[in-house]
Amino acid sequence: MRIVTYMLVLSFVPYFGLCQNKISGKIVDELGFPVYRASVEINATDSITYTDYDGSFTLISEKDFHWKINIKSKGYKPESFFVLNGGNTGNIILKYDVDINKLLDGSSGLYQKFYWDSWNNEILFPKSEGLLVSVF
Template identity: 75%
Template sequence: MRIVTCILVLSLVPCFGFGQNKITGKIVDQLGFPIYRASVALNTTDIITYTDYDGSFTLTSDKDFHWKVNISSKGYKPESYFVLSGGSTGAIVLEFDADIKELLDASSGID
């Protein structure tokens, strides 16, 4: 009897993941470097994640068609991005904000 119960429980485990859809991608700056700890949030939800050390992220959603993600990180302009079904964004490039651009321009001058 226990074996039958265990088999039934284990056969239902894969069913729990069918309602989840994954959105994956990578956030980089204009120079191609990964952005660590950029926030990636699904629009109009409380679902949020942060990029890891190589700029990669994964979000899960119950919605299964297309998504709008909002991306932000200090020193960069916020970005909204539409993800179609399939869930892979590829590399998303964030632009430097005005303060960082000014700092980079000032430090690149040769005197």
């Protein structure tokens, strides 16, 4: 009798797997580096996940056709992406937001605080009227 019960249970296992579809992919930034802890959610559902250390994610959905996923992370512009049947997105590239672009371009005020050439010229050796001022 146990064998019949086990056979019945094992025969239903494939049916449970068919009702769920998997969406997987990888989130990277403009330089190709993985984005850690980006939120990935299926539009208009409660299904949400976060990327791991190498930017990979996996979502489970009960729908059997294309999905719209929304991706958000601090420092990046939010992105919406359509996934067709099959569920593999490949690499999705997130673009930097305005603040990070300013920092990377050197057009923010942080340039003088963090780069040695400007720090060396303006702080260690300030220009004064005829006197050489030393910090030491």
